[in-house]
Amino acid sequence: MSMDNLKISPALEKYMTKEYRDLVERGPYGKQKKVSEMGTFKEIIEEHPMCAGCAMTLFIRLTMIGLPNPEHTILVGTAGCGRLALSQTSIPFIYGNYGDTNAVASGLKRGLEMRFPEQPKDVVVMAGDGGLADIGFSTVLHSWFRKEKFTTIMLDNEVYGNTGGQESGMTQRGAILKMAPKGKKYEKMDMLGLAKTANVPYIVRMTVTNPTRVASVVRKAVLIAREIGPTFIQAYTSCNIEYAIPTPKVIDDAKSLEAERYGFQEFISDEAKAFLESIEPKKAKATKSTEA
Amino acid sequence: MSEGAGVEVKSTSAGAGVVKDSETSEAAGQKVVTPEYMFFEAPRERAFITGSEAAKEAIRRANVDVAISYPITPQSETMQQVGALWAEGYVKEYYRGEEEIGVMSAIAGSSRAGARSLTATAGPGLMRGMEVVASWPGGRMPIVLLIMCRVINAPLSIQPDNAELAYLINTGNIVFHAENQQDFFDYTLKAFIISERPEVTLPVAVAVDGFFVTHARGYVMMPSKDIKLPPRDPYHEAVPVMDNENPPARLSRDAPIQKSNFISYHVHASWQQEVWAAVERSRKYIDMYMGGLVEIVNPDADTIVIASGSAVSQSREAVRQAEEDLGERIGLIKVRSLRPFPTKELREACKNAKRIIVPEFNCVGWLYRDVAAALYGHSKAEIIPGPRVFGGISLPTEMILQYIFPDKKFIF
Ligand SMILES: Cc1ncc(C[n+]2csc(CCOP(=O)(O)OP(=O)(O)O)c2C)c(N)n1
Numbered sequence A: 001m002s003m004d005n006l007k008i009s010p011a012l013e014k015y016m017t018k019e020y021r022d023l024v025e026r027g028p029y030g031k032q033k034k035v036s037e038m039g040t041f042k043e044i045i046e047e048h049p050m051c052a053g054c055a056m057t058l059f060i061r062l063t064m065i066g067l068p069n070p071e072h073t074i075l076v077g078t079a080g081c082g083r084l085a086l087s088q089t090s091i092p093f094i095y096g097n098y099g100d101t102n103a104v105a106s107g108l109k110r111g112l113e114m115r116f117p118e119q120p121k122d123v124v125v126m127a128g129d130g131g132l133a134d135i136g137f138s139t140v141l142h143s144w145f146r147k148e149k150f151t152t153i154m155l156d157n158e159v160y161g162n163t164g165g166q167e168s169g170m171t172q173r174g175a176i177l178k179m180a181p182k183g184k185k186y187e188k189m190d191m192l193g194l195a196k197t198a199n200v201p202y203i204v205r206m207t208v209t210n211p212t213r214v215a216s217v218v219r220k221a222v223l224i225a226r227e228i229g230p231t232f233i234q235a236y237t238s239c240n241i242e243y244a245i246p247t248p249k250v251i252d253d254a255k256s257l258e259a260e261r262y263g264f265q266e267f268i269s270d271e272a273k274a275f276l277e278s279i280e281p282k283k284a285k286a287t288k289s290t291e292a
Numbered sequence B: 001m002s003e004g005a006g007v008e009v010k011s012t013s014a015g016a017g018v019v020k021d022s023e024t025s026e027a028a029g030q031k032v033v034t035p036e037y038m039f040f041e042a043p044r045e046r047a048f049i050t051g052s053e054a055a056k057e058a059i060r061r062a063n064v065d066v067a068i069s070y071p072i073t074p075q076s077e078t079m080q081q082v083g084a085l086w087a088e089g090y091v092k093e094y095y096r097g098e099e100e101i102g103v104m105s106a107i108a109g110s111s112r113a114g115a116r117s118l119t120a121t122a123g124p125g126l127m128r129g130m131e132v133v134a135s136w137p138g139g140r141m142p143i144v145l146l147i148m149c150r151v152i153n154a155p156l157s158i159q160p161d162n163a164e165l166a167y168l169i170n171t172g173n174i175v176f177h178a179e180n181q182q183d184f185f186d187y188t189l190k191a192f193i194i195s196e197r198p199e200v201t202l203p204v205a206v207a208v209d210g211f212f213v214t215h216a217r218g219y220v221m222m223p224s225k226d227i228k229l230p231p232r233d234p235y236h237e238a239v240p241v242m243d244n245e246n247p248p249a250r251l252s253r254d255a256p257i258q259k260s261n262f263i264s265y266h267v268h269a270s271w272q273q274e275v276w277a278a279v280e281r282s283r284k285y286i287d288m289y290m291g292g293l294v295e296i297v298n299p300d301a302d303t304i305v306i307a308s309g310s311a312v313s314q315s316r317e318a319v320r321q322a323e324e325d326l327g328e329r330i331g332l333i334k335v336r337s338l339r340p341f342p343t344k345e346l347r348e349a350c351k352n353a354k355r356i357i358v359p360e361f362n363c364v365g366w367l368y369r370d371v372a373a374a375l376y377g378h379s380k381a382e383i384i385p386g387p388r389v390f391g392g393i394s395l396p397t398e399m400i401l402q403y404i405f406p407d408k409k410f411i412f
């Protein structure tokens, strides 16, 4: 958005809410904020109606801090728990039909590129594992094959959370959930491998345990998507309700999963790496090209 | 077929075989004109072209930003030709989508980005994309969807049959039904302008019966190809465009149906009412640009045929035969707009009618139901369901005459 749009017309100043004035005076628009500064600036999301302690909400909050230009970002979500928080952000949020995210984002991004050839507009998809790996599978894979320039973030809670706990393609084999009363019969889908097959230039698997890393990965993913091609972050964001994780134990659970089978992996193509180095010489050095 | 037959490989670097840059092409020389000039004043020349070509020629003059395609008979030819328009620089962005849910969703994305957006489909493609198409009106998305109707039910068939419109007309999309190639050209161009009016801000579907119109030639009067419609102005529409050029409000363009409480029920209910009110508000522009929701021939006749799409052409001919061969004046009402539905117009036109016949190219009789519902209590006429043909069967004029003159015997 143009910074002029953000400013309050002097005649309206006394009527605007404190929240809005804070956004203008202390918001993250036009200046990249850091996780370490949390508490000192007005965040893009502050309230949401999701379950208390849900890891997904933390991930979404950190994602908003990582966005390099929230003032030029459009979020795309879908049915599922995440949209309950995403719709509370002070960023335009598109919520269409279940599983349509990557198709909507394709048209949106192309339309925005056409209308704003000089001003990058970032499109970020955030949706559940069911939304992206099951019902949205085809549009996700095709957006990657077509090299659509936006970021896809999977909020992987390994279950259909919003409909009350059914097995998804991203559920671990053996897990007993609704619609899998005898335990899931098949392996968790390898979306990271599929992303590699589709030559996605930046692929990350992570959890919420390291907040600074979440924000930095999101930032890289959005910048690479802007210039190089699709980027994919698969984040373990546990569902404490359906997996019966006591709220105070959510981070412990993430840590133990990280140690067991959900360790941090970052794959970056040479082209994407060179691009990051060209814009931020120091930071990119820290990025190791590891197998996803 | 020889290897590579019909396939032209284009090198991607600038050089031989590369499509001419749109800057230097004819497309770049197109002049923007007002809708009124395009529709009514620009000199027109006659061409003898298929319905698919008529659609292409409309798109060429429509200043389209984004077009997304997916093949299905009998639509493929149209979106292929739109691809050619893109290669020539007449359309700014174009790609072949993954399938219809993907295409209808992507078009929703481009519309929300503020781009003038177009796609086309047929029969099973419309059914596949229907979840998305039915959600466009609630998203208040200006979009033009061309539909080349074909069989949707098993056994699989690609033949003309417009049963697919039965649900579409109940989704909040504006729906026009073109009779012939000329209509298809005109309605398509006008659809963009009507769709983008601030008080309308809705998708418009322009349906045509597959093959009968898409693959057959007819005369089409067209303005010169060096003029085009003005571009979409996404900042003068009913809802904010999703380009983040707005103040940073919480902007979710869909009704807040996310919570289960009375406020959300009321919001959803009033949102739907507003969508249908917007459908009604398009009447003004249909009257202004399309000459009204209906065309009426012989209004004072006792027997009136009410039809839409190709059934109108057949009815027109039956009406001519009735007058010239049998000396009977029969009325004909062509329904141009299925949504908004011409309830008021039909009530007025059928005040004194004694018999009404509703020929259709589908098995279910969706037009009959609408006509009967509109006239119930407003006309004493007997409303006769049919004749109906479907699955690709043609509608001989004698079949219509048989319904008009039940006591006579026609061979068909
Ligand atoms: C076409 C369609 N099918 C099914 C649904 C029902 N539905 C809504 S949310 C949801 C589950 C969401 O699960 P996931 O995408 O994994 O996200 P989570 O809620 O776990 O974050 C389902 C199945 C729907 N809204 N639309």
Ligand code: SF4
Pocket (backbone or CB within 6 Å): A050, A051, A054, A055, A056, A081, A157, A161, A162, A238, A239, A240, A241, A242
């Ligand atoms: S159901 Fe699970 S994923 Fe959804 S908000 Fe609650 S804890 Fe989070």
